[in-house]
Amino acid sequence: MSTMTWLAVALAVVLILAIGFVVLRQRRQRLRQRFGPEYERLINDRDNRGEAEQELRAREKRVATLDITPLTPESRQTYAEQWTNLQERFVDAPGPAVTEADKLVTAAMAERGYPTEDFEQQLLDLSVAHGRTLHHYRQAHEISGRAAPGEASTEDLRQAMVHYRVLFEDLLDNGDEHHRQPAEARHELPALQDDSQQR
Structure with missing residues (x-):
């Protein structure tokens, strides 16, 4: 491969990593805003932040299946x-x-x-x-x-x-x-x- 090809591949990898980081950060921020203190409590209770965030997303999916309605x-x-x-x-x-x-x-x-x-x-x-x-x-x-x-x-x-x-x-x-x-x-x-x- 030529130097230009290597540079293009390296740039593409860096770009993909940067986009992945931004997406992960946005997801994390959304969970933090939605769950408030519950987010921090669960993060502190778990050894792995990713597992804790996965659990919070699972809670969201479960609640989405419930028929939660406002009170009249x-x-x-x-x-x-x-x-x-x-x-x-x-x-x-x-x-x-x-x-x-x-x-x-x-x-x-x-x-x-x-x-x-x-x-x-x-x-x-x-x-x-x-x-x-x-x-x-x-x-x-x-x-x-x-x-x-x-x-x-x-x-x-x-x-x-x-x-x-x-x-x-x-x-x-x-x-x-x-x-x-x-x-x-x-x-x-x-x-x-x-x-x-x-x-």
Whole structure:
């Protein structure tokens, strides 16, 4: 081969590698943006970044097969009212209120079309559209598990309600920032009151 041919081949290889690098970087950035903190959590849990990213893409493919739908405005209003009532009951019965919060979040998930039989699968499915709030759900679920046998303090239970509320609001907003209504058009949930100041 002539020198010009070698140069052309070398240039083509460098160009292909550069395009591959750019494509990989764009895919990685897209996953990072979509999954938020869940991306970093999974990367830290796995030995291999490529395997972690492949798992995230598999989650996207699975969720694409589910019939995830937005809540109707009427349904969103009903859930918001149920949450308000639940917050009021928290003051007198924090443990049962946290249990009810878990059920309310699960009901909203089910109505949106998420399978709700297995908590671990819920986490995987929710991570695709709700990755930025998923750590709140993990925290709330862990505290809720301690609440049943009476191993959670009132402050723990209050924190669980706050954590549940973050995912709950995300579910009511349908988890899609591009399709969220402006704040003035949404039915805003009232703030969770700090019961420690009321006692």
